[in-house]
Amino acid sequence: MNPRRPPPSPDACPRVQNRGPHGPHPEDRGHRRRLPPPWRAPGRRNFHRRDYTLCEQRGKPLILAFYPGDDTPVCTAQLCSYSDGLAQLQATGAAVWGISPQGLDSHEQFARGRGLRMPLLSDQGRVVSKSFGITAPLIGLRRAVFILTATGRLHWKHVTAVGATYPPAATLTARLAALAA
Numbered sequence: 320m321n322p323r324r325p326p327p328s329p330d331a332c333p334r335v336q337n338r339g340p341h342g343p344h345p346e347d348r349g350h351r352r353r354l355p356p357p358w359r360a361p362g363r364r365n366f367h368r369r370d371y372t373l374c375e376q377r378g379k380p381l382i383l384a385f386y387p388g389d390d391t392p393v394c395t396a397q398l399c400s401y402s403d404g405l406a407q408l409q410a411t412g413a414a415v416w417g418i419s420p421q422g423l424d425s426h427e428q429f430a431r432g433r434g435l436r437m438p439l440l441s442d443q444g445r446v447v448s449k450s451f452g453i454t455a456p457l458i459g460l461r462r463a464v465f466i467l468t469a470t471g472r473l474h475w476k477h478v479t480a481v482g483a484t485y486p487p488a489a490t491l492t493a494r495l496a497a498l499a500a
Contacts, residue, residue, distance in 0.1 A: 360372075360418065360440040360441060360442055360446075360447050362416070362423070362426075362438045362439060362440035362441065368423055371416065371438060371440055373467070373471055376414055376467070376471070377469070377470070377471060378469050379412045379413060379414065379469050380411065380412060380413040380414075380466060380467060380468055380469055380474070380495055380498060381413060381414050381415075381416065381466070381467045381471075382401075382408065382413055382414070382415045382416070382464065382465070382466055382467075382491055382495075383416055383418060383451075383463075383464070383465045383467065384397065384398070384401060384415065384416070384417045384418065384463075384464050384485075385417075385418050385419065385442075385448060385451070385453055385460055385461070385462065385463040385464070385465075386398065386417060386418070386419050386462055386485075387419060387420075387458060387459055387460055387462060387482055388419060388420075388421060389419060389421045389425045389426060389428070389429035389439075390425075390428075390429050390432070393462070393482065393483055393484075393485070394419070394462075395429075395433060396485075397462070397485040398417055398429075398433065398435055398437075398439075399433055399435070400485075400487055400488050401415055401417070401437060401488050401491075402433070402434065402435045402436050402437060403488065404487075404488025404489065404491075404492065405436050405437060405488075407488065407489075407492045408488060408491060408492055408495065411492060411495035411496060411498075411499060412469075412495075412499075413466075413495050414437075414438075415437040415438075416437060416438050416439075416440055417435070417437060417438070417439045417440065418439075418440045418441075418442050418447055418448070419439070419440075419441070419442065419460075420441075420442055420443055420445060420448070420459055420460065421441060421443070422441050422443060423441050426439035426440075426441060442460075445459065445460060448460040451463065451465060453478055458482065461478050461479055461480065461482060462478075462479045462482035462483075462484075462485055463476065463477065463478040463479070464476065464477045464485065464486055464491065466491065466494055466495065466498070468498060474494070474498050475494045475498075
């Protein structure tokens, strides 16, 4: 270990080498495919609380569904759609995480009331939202869905200006199938 270099953070993801015999992997070319910065957010799933990180998903795709608020009409429809389609989404090897600025108590009440089966992460300081560039004045954050590859790179995104629409689970399943092709 280099004495001048600080040890890696325990939250830091191991570096993934995507170089082939002909240079960088196609996922590494262009601004759109960059790795999001590492982060840690508290979450709950099946009424168990723990911290979630991007690193733990390495090796399988991840859907990050950012939504403005628990128990609001469009957010409820979106997350119920993803929960209802969870088996198809997971059949592609992907995990689905919902992220909003509310606290874990609000998430737990929301998940129990609606029967949601995916983890809901709390981004009360909007650190994760800021790292994805989706914070907005007055409304807090834009409704957005990101699909990350097994190496943690951006594969596809849907970001709304107003937040009244979202991609249904079937669209996400199709995007994940294209990723596997």
